[in-house]
Amino acid sequence: MGWTWIFTDLEGGPVADLPPAAVLEPFPTQADAESWLGESWRDLLDGGVDAVVLWEDDRRVYGPMSLHPA
Numbered sequence: 001m002g003w004t005w006i007f008t009d010l011e012g013g014p015v016a017d018l019p020p021a022a023v024l025e026p027f028p029t030q031a032d033a034e035s036w037l038g039e040s041w042r043d044l045l046d047g048g049v050d051a052v053v054l055w056e057d058d059r060r061v062y063g064p065m066s067l068h069p070a
Helices: 030-046
Strands: 003-008 051-056 059-066
Touching: 003 030, 003 059, 030 051
Parallel strands: none
Antiparallel strands: 003 051, 051 059
């Protein structure tokens, strides 16, 4: 079982060029994935990622969730 972030643009499509901050390998737990995002969201946003979707294997957990400040 793994927890994976999918990185999207404003329209919900995939980001063509992922920034170096993007992690594509699954995280072992949801808490690990969310903790990483809490530390990395600014770098992702600066790198062109507008939103993220969290997946557990083939099940969407939540998202898209905007990385832009409210």
